[in-house]
Amino acid sequence: MTATASEAHPAGPGTPPAGRRERKKQRTREALVDAAFRLFSEKGFDATTVEEIADAVDVSSRTFFRYFASKEDVALTFQEEQHDAMLAELAARPSDEPVLTALRRTAVAIAQACERGEMGIDPERFQCMMTLTADSPTLLAGSLEHAQKKQLHITRAVAARMGADPATDLRPHVVASAVLAAFRAAADVVTSGAMGYTSLSDAVDDAFAILEEGVNLPSAPGGGGAGE
Structure with a gap:
């Protein structure tokens, strides 16, 4: 035919x-x-x-x-690349690593890649994005919304590593939320310069160390509640 x-x-x-x-x-x-x-x-x-x-x-x-x-969608292509790199790096971590240790090492590796131009990440775009989110409330809101939408992927990756079911177990959701909060806090102190950090990877490492060590510290002497 x-x-x-x-x-x-x-x-x-x-x-x-x-x-x-x-x-x-x-x-x-x-x-x-x-x-x-x-x-x-x-x-x-x-x-x-x-x-x-x-x-x-x-x-x-x-x-x-x-x-x-x-144009927000264009700017957030960097965050999309960063997110994909983080999931790939986490998947490559040894399966017997404690979950927060694996996440800490993953997050530091991604931050270093942003700074050094590794894993296909453009360091100039990284610096630009850090400045833009600090200067533009519109883009910051878009960045936070993007991270929120991507949180489910991190939750699933954490759940798989923990051997947990995210449909019935709250722990992977809490850990994934803490990961995003730690990364955001690190970025904030770097861009503000408030604590003397000049390296995102150093700030990320310290932020995850806090999560690993725990934050349920005793109150300072004389420290009362908000209403006191």
């Missing part, structure tokens, strides 16, 4: 093969991310517009929205 012209060329004459189209789409997406972070660094997040990002790549705003829902 002889194939028809439409069957032989399902995408139509002159249309690039699917593989070439996908590579072109990926290049366009990466170009938009590169342009966005360059503009964010120069102008700040809030002052940068979608139109400026699209113009920098010589595409229309309509094309931009084929790839991203908003």
Whole structure:
């Protein structure tokens, strides 16, 4: 049976093969991310517009929205990469490591990768993202929302390591929440400079040490409740 012209060329004459189209789409997406972070660094997040990002790549705003829902979505590609790297690193940790030890070493490794440009993470984007979230309440809110949505993945990874069922066991949920809180607290003290930290990996290590050691400390002498 002889194939028809439409069957032989399902995408139509002159249309690039699917593989070439996908590579072109990926290049366009990466170009938009590169342009966005360059503009964010120069102008700040809030002052940068979608139109400026699209113009920098010589595409229309309509094309931009084929790839991203908003400029917040572009900025959070870094956080998405960071999250994926963390899950991969955690999965590679020895199965007999205590859960918080494994999480601490994973988090420190990811922070070091951000600082050093390892695991495919761009250190310039990392520095830019740290500055942007500190300066833009809009992006900070988006970052926190993104982390909240991704918490389920961490909960499942923690549950698997603990041999627990997250549907009936609260512990994996508490641990996953504590992980995100520790990472956020470390980022906050680095960007604020309030405690003298200049390295995210050092702050992350100290934050997880607190979780490992426990925080149920005795009250300071004379320390009463909030209502006293």
